[in-house]
Amino acid sequence: MSESHIFQFAQTLQDSASQHRQHIHRNPELAFQEFQTADYAAKVLEELGFEVSRGFGKTGLVASLSTANEGSRFLLRFDMDALAVPEQTGLDFASTKAGFMHACGHDGHVSIGLTVAKILADMKNELPGSYYLVFQPAEEIGQGASAMIADGVLDYIQPDYALAVHLWAEEPAGWLGITSGPVMAGSKDLSIKVRGVGGHSARPHKAVDPILASAHLITALQSIVSRKIDPLESGVYSITQIHAGSTINVIPDVVTLSGTPRYFTPEVEEEIETSTIRICDGIAKTFGCEIEVNLGVNAPPLVNNPAVCQAAEVAARIISPKFVIEKNLRMMASEDMALFLQRLPGAMFFIGAGKEDPETRFPLHHPRFDIDESSLVTAATLLLETCKQLATTTL
Numbered sequence: 001m002s003e004s005h006i007f008q009f010a011q012t013l014q015d016s017a018s019q020h021r022q023h024i025h026r027n028p029e030l031a032f033q034e035f036q037t038a039d040y041a042a043k044v045l046e047e048l049g050f051e052v053s054r055g056f057g058k059t060g061l062v063a064s065l066s067t068a069n070e071g072s073r074f075l076l077r078f079d080m081d082a083l084a085v086p087e088q089t090g091l092d093f094a095s096t097k098a099g100f101m102h103a104c105g106h107d108g109h110v111s112i113g114l115t116v117a118k119i120l121a122d123m124k125n126e127l128p129g130s131y132y133l134v135f136q137p138a139e140e141i142g143q144g145a146s147a148m149i150a151d152g153v154l155d156y157i158q159p160d161y162a163l164a165v166h167l168w169a170e171e172p173a174g175w176l177g178i179t180s181g182p183v184m185a186g187s188k189d190l191s192i193k194v195r196g197v198g199g200h201s202a203r204p205h206k207a208v209d210p211i212l213a214s215a216h217l218i219t220a221l222q223s224i225v226s227r228k229i230d231p232l233e234s235g236v237y238s239i240t241q242i243h244a245g246s247t248i249n250v251i252p253d254v255v256t257l258s259g260t261p262r263y264f265t266p267e268v269e270e271e272i273e274t275s276t277i278r279i280c281d282g283i284a285k286t287f288g289c290e291i292e293v294n295l296g297v298n299a300p301p302l303v304n305n306p307a308v309c310q311a312a313e314v315a316a317r318i319i320s321p322k323f324v325i326e327k328n329l330r331m332m333a334s335e336d337m338a339l340f341l342q343r344l345p346g347a348m349f350f351i352g353a354g355k356e357d358p359e360t361r362f363p364l365h366h367p368r369f370d371i372d373e374s375s376l377v378t379a380a381t382l383l384l385e386t387c388k389q390l391a392t393t394t395l
Helices: 005-011 014-026 035-047 106-123 144-150 153-157 210-228 266-287 306-319 337-343 374-390
Strands: 051-056 060-064 073-079 130-136 161-172 175-177 181-184 186-195 239-244 254-259 290-299 302-304 324-326 346-354
Touching: 005 106, 005 374, 014 035, 014 106, 014 374, 035 051, 035 060, 035 106, 035 130, 051 153, 060 144, 060 153, 073 106, 073 153, 073 337, 073 374, 106 130, 106 161, 106 374, 130 144, 130 153, 144 153, 144 337, 161 175, 161 337, 161 374, 186 210, 186 266, 210 239, 210 254, 210 266, 266 290, 302 306, 302 337, 302 346, 306 346, 306 374, 337 346, 346 374
Parallel strands: 073 130, 073 161, 161 346, 175 324
Antiparallel strands: 051 060, 060 130, 175 346, 181 302, 186 254, 186 290, 239 254
């Protein structure tokens, strides 16, 4: 039996955790449209005795439970939005909205938050500290955390720590990713307009072809990582959208490109930005066109606090000595939880959620993505046991 009283109680909540997750899975909502999801969460939270405050990040909400407990103040973040991915799971509780599904586990994250709430409601006199459950919109487009921060969520909570979890279906239940330092890359939203002069495709010498310029531009931009960044550093430069033209025999006036350069360090970020601008200027001069570049920060690198990760490791061993803990998990994907962690000590942990059969484990954003729902109570317990370790700690 686990030494964790929290885990012992959490395991009795497995059915309700699954019910929450499956309800939300049936009813996916895209970024900043999570009205039903937020209403569902608010109703459950209010029935448990939480005070629910809205108005943070459009559809976001914060739930708090009044206690007399001393200790640290914890912000626990749970994202809510789904993706525009047509579901192919064949589940009994598959999405009822054509073209949309929870392919990133956020249905599970909301369920974890509601399970945490139930544990807190029943054990509030046993757990030190104060807990603020933040249900965040629009993580998938990297705008939800910034919207909640802009609306004053940190001033409202005044937290000492920020924690989150992410379900990870590529690894089985019982696996945990607890990594100190940089874990997820920073990313930029890249938008480029290449303006030429349109004309007949049979008379290209009378036009300034933005498609030809764009082809050279893409090749040059992709070389930034291979030729301008130290091979011992990490970087990714992906052009993911190209839009141009509407008629087969017409050279268009404009080509628009977009993508997401990614990085871990300020040095790589600066090299990506300066090289992008320099290459665009050079291509514009070479081909006689105009190139407009916009590079906005989507999310900074997500960096976990070492002391918080150490507390999570202790917590994990209390829950189960059989857990497999990966301490070197890093990826080039981005997460706007990083904005909270820029401002506060904290961490995001990854929770193995893959099904028993490896053939049925699919990565994030896959149309057949699904989870082992036992991961929901594991995640809820890890958050609260980590908070328990940190509640009387000063960093």
